[in-house]
Amino acid sequence: MASAWPLIGRRHELALTHAAIAESGAVVLTGAAxxxxxxxxxxxxxRSQYRIARWIAATQTGRSVPLGALAQFAGDCGPDPLRRVQEVIDALIGDEPPMTVLVCVDDAHLLDEQSAFVVSQLVERRIAPVLMTIRDGEAVPDAIASLCADGRRPRIDIAPLTAGDVTALLESVLDGPLESASVQRFWSYTRGNALHLRQLIADEVAAGRLAQRSGVWIWDGAPRLSPSLVELIGSSIGRLAESVIDVIDVLAVCDPVELTVLHGLAGASELGAAAEHGLVAVDQVAGLVHLAHPLFGEVRRDQAGTARLRNLRRQVADAIGMLPSQSPVQLVRRGVLAMDADGNRDPELLRSAAEAALQLLDLDLAVQLSRCAVQAGGGRAAQLTHALALGMVGGGSGCDDMLAALMATAEGGELAQIALMRAAILTWNMGKPHTAEAVLDSASEAAAGCGLAPSCDALRASIWAQLGRPQAAVELAGTALAGNAVQPLAAMFGIWALVIGHGDLGDVDHLREAAARGYDLALSAPEASQLRFSLGLMEIVGLRLAGALESARSVAARLRGQSQDVDVSHAVTAMLTGLSELCCGDLISAQRWFRESLARAAKFPDLSVSVCELSGLWLTTALAMSGNRAAAQDVYDQTLKTFDGEIVLWQSEARLAQAWLHAANGSTSLAVAFAIDAARAARKHGRPAREVVCLQAATQFGSTSSADRLRELSSAVRGPRADAAYAHARALRKADGHGLLAAVGRYEAFGDRVAAVDAAAQAAVVLDKRGQREASIAAAATARRLATESGADTVTFRSMRCSAVLTRRQREVIALAASGLSNREIADRLVTSVRTVESHFLRACRNTGTNTRDELIAFLLGDDRAPS
Structure with missing residues (x-):
């Protein structure tokens, strides 16, 4: 972390201050502490142009001493008090001409009267320009008040930093990106107060709660305030009357709180006094009261004492419970208060609060509340809610063990309900779809007897979608959802099946219809609302397959706007944003969002096919497309699984990530092989849209074998991608430079800029070989423009500059050497002999005018060390 904090977000204030000093000779900077x-x-x-600058710091202790703030200049003054002011001025200014010494008085409201008179004389007699800082709400000495009366001197308000300023400042200080939810938390806690922010950052870094994960700074947990920060903030609270502090204490245990509740607990006049002191904000429209500064609550929780806070929590919880109606938010607040309040815990309140927390997507809190409900004696109902919460947050085998035990003693409708919940968690949280089907089979009779058979079919359809059976999944889900007998959670899983299935089949219109149905369900059925983020993932993936990339970006933006500051939902929406940016070829932005997702998702390791693994998969792809071989390999080794088990859903994505990694390492033949293998697997499972994406990648790597199959797929898969991929493959096979440029236009039209880079680079090579020099130069310029816009540095793009002197095999051998492989390892990788590898090096040196292996590598990578 940097020791010096830069000045950020104050350009306008600096300009105004310089101008005001030059124009009027004095200016006052005002603002909160x-x-x-x-x-x-x-x-x-x-930054001033003055020959001399004086800094005078007024203090509380110096306020009681005549000329205390100017003691360093008053030391040689004579005994005559009538001459003392002039003597101090002479010491300040010396022999300098008038208005050539800039005097700054910090905290001018703390000046003693004689020092204040000296400052006023500097201004009134135009001896020196003066810059003063004054804290809002503080009384100032009479001389300073007279100086500033009636707007005689310019006043410039220094406002708190904006959220954008806080982001820029912290990323500069931390020397790295700060996760967006952490930025929002720092802004929420400090409200842009630079002093509080600085102390809080220092405390949280020292405590290890603000740390780097996956290349992103992330802040976990609530702050534990250091004594210095408590003193800093508590100084503005400690001088208040006890009745006003009572208002702050109520909000310290429940922020915000209803206006009527606070009136009853603390009194209307006391609330008014707290508002006058700027400690609280009253929203009359919403009927709520907030702390003006969240750190006020942290300070009071540190100072008020455990017994007082526990008693207050009980009082506030009871008062909210007396309101005529209870929203999910109010129910959650009551449950949170009850967890750590005096008196016995109400298990039904805690269980209901846990269900409300699930609706609000606060999954960690749902786990805590439901666990308390179980401990308070909530019985089977509380155990089921706790199991559901654990499953949603990634409880893994522990959650399944709980449900299995409950299922063993259940019968009838309860048995079917538990089977549904258990099968869903086994499928989507634990990655065990075959076990999930067995659970559904074991409860089929009970489900039929209580009307839950359609719900079981809807869930089973999602299992089939995960197993790579899109057509069967679509048909089963369509039948199950045709009536109105499906429970909301099961209906959402059935809609997932439709979205996945239609996406795999290349039917983007029906995909959109199914997704819209799912979002409507999330709005009308609170118990299914938390599943809309995973629905967004399925929709974005399907839109990506079709080539509807701007739509994918819109979906991600909408869902990110709906997510709260909760680890799971933020991890998912960060991943969705990264995927949408990857779709559109904005690789730098994609990498940042994937790293954010990884940083948040690291808390949930129990998910078999998890956000962490998927973000790692796509981050590997983005880094490889950017040519960052080492980072791509590192992410692959840390987070990416092969996805070669029973789950088919993500297998083609995983194999494409491996293909891009091989390409980044220079092994284009292996990259082509992995892409073709992924295409074959997609074809085997009847997933034509995924087959298109795999064959497109193979064409980008240089394969000329996919044109015929892509022609067949272009008539079956809807959306612009299939046609563009076919045009690309056909032109590459025919070595048609102008056809490749037409493919570039098609890719650009729907937003796949990385594919456009590769097609343009291939066009440049083909046109150059055909002697069409001007067209080749134009194509290369297009490739470079697109690479700059997207951040792409693919193997095909890098090969463009040296294709005239190096064969494809020579480039591959040199690229593998660049990744650190020896000649023997290169030979093994390419299934050839060491002598053949050495021969490729010799010919490449002859063709490029280089002499060593390192010079060849520099030539291939475009390094400045390459010989001219």
Whole structure:
């Protein structure tokens, strides 16, 4: 972490201050404590054109001493008090001409009266320009008040930093990206107060709660305030009346709280006093009261004492319970208060609060509340809610063990309900679809007897979609959802099956219809609302397959806007945003979002096919497309599984990630082989849209064998991608440079800029070989433009510059050498002899005018060390 904090977000204030000093000779910077007035003043002094700059810091202790703030200049004054002011001025200014010494007075409201008179004389007699900082709400000495009366001197308000300023500042200080949810939390806690922010960052880094994960700084847990930060913030609270502090304490245990509740607990006049002091904000429209600064609550929780806080929690929970109606948010707040309050815990309140937390997507809190409900004696109902919460948050085998035990003693409708829940968790959280089907089979009779058979079929359809049976999944889900007898959770799983199935089949219109139906269900059925983010994942993947990339980006943006500051949902929406950016070839942005997702998802290792693994898969792809071989390999080794088990859903994505990794390492033949193998697997399972994407990748790597199959697929798969991939493959097979440029246009039209880079690079090579020099130069320029826009540095793009002097095999051998392989390892990788590898090196040196292996590598990579 950097020791010096840069000044960010104050360009406008600096310009205004310099202009005001030049025009009027004096200016006042005002603002709340800690917003950065002194920092701005220091920067003005450092940037000023004045020959001499004086810094005078007024203090509380110096306020009671005559000329206390100017003691360093008053030391040689004579005994005559009438001459003392002029003597201090002479010491300040020396022999300098008037208005050539800039004087800055920090915290001018703390000046003693004589020092204040000296400052006023500097301004009134135009002896020196003066810059003062004054804290909002503080009384100032009479001389300073007179100086600033009636707007005689410019006042510039130094506002708190904006959220964007906080982001830029912290990323500069931390020297790396800060996860977006953590940025929002720092903004929420400090409200842009630079002093509070600085102390909080130092405390949280020292405590290890602010740390780097997956290349992103992330802040976990609530802050534990250091004594220095408690003192800093508590100083503005400690001087208040006890009745006003009571208002703060109520909000310290429940923020926000209903206006009527606070009136009953603390009184209307006390609330008014707290608002006047700027400690609380009252929203009359919503009927809620908030703390003006969240750290006020942290300080009072640190100072108020455990017994007082426990008693307050019980009082607030009871008061909210007396309101005429209870929203899910209010129910959750009551449950949270009850968990750590005086008196006995109500298990039904805790269980209901846990269900409400699930609806609000606060999954960690749902686990805590449901666990408390079980411990308070909530029985089987509480155990089921706890199992569901554990399953949603990634409880894995422990969750399944709980459900299996409950299922063993259940019968009838309860047996079918537990079977549904258990099968869903086995399929989508634990990656065991065959076990899930067995669970559904074991409860089929009970499901039929209580009307849950359609719900079981809807869930079974999602299992088939995961197993790579899209046509069967679509048919079963369509039948199950045709009536109105499906429970909301099961209906959402059935809709997943439709979205996955239609996406795999290349039917983008029906995919959109099914997804829209799912989002409507999430709005009308709170118990299914948390599944809309995974629905978004399935939709974005399907839109990507078709080539509807801007639609994919819109879906991701909408869902990110709906997510709360909850680890699971933020991890998912960060992944969705990264995937949509990857779709559109914005590789740098994609990498950042995937790293955010990995940083958040690291808390949930129990998910078999998890957010962490999928983000790792796509981050590997994005890094490989960017030519970052080492980072791509590192992410692959840490997070990516082969996905070669019973789950078919993500297998083609995983094999394509491996293909791109081989391409980044220079092994284009292996990259082509992996892409073709992934296409064959997709064809085997009847997933034509995925087959198109795999064959497109093979064509980008240089394969000329996919044109015929892509022609067949272009008539079966809807959306612009299939036609563009066919045009690309056909032109490459015919070595048709202008046809390749037409493919570039098709890719650009629907947003796949990485594919456009490769097609343009291939066009440049083909046109050059045919002697069409001007067209080749134009194609190369297009490739470079697209590479710059997207951040792509693919093997095909890199090969463009040296294709005239190196064969494809020579480029591959040199690229493998660049990745650190020896001649023997290269020979083994390419299934050839060491002598053949050495021969490729010799010919390549002759063709390029290089002499060593390192010079060849530099030539291939475009390094400045390459000989001219």
């Amino acid at each position: 800690g917003v950065g007035k002194s920092r701005v003043a220091r920067e003005v002094l450092e």
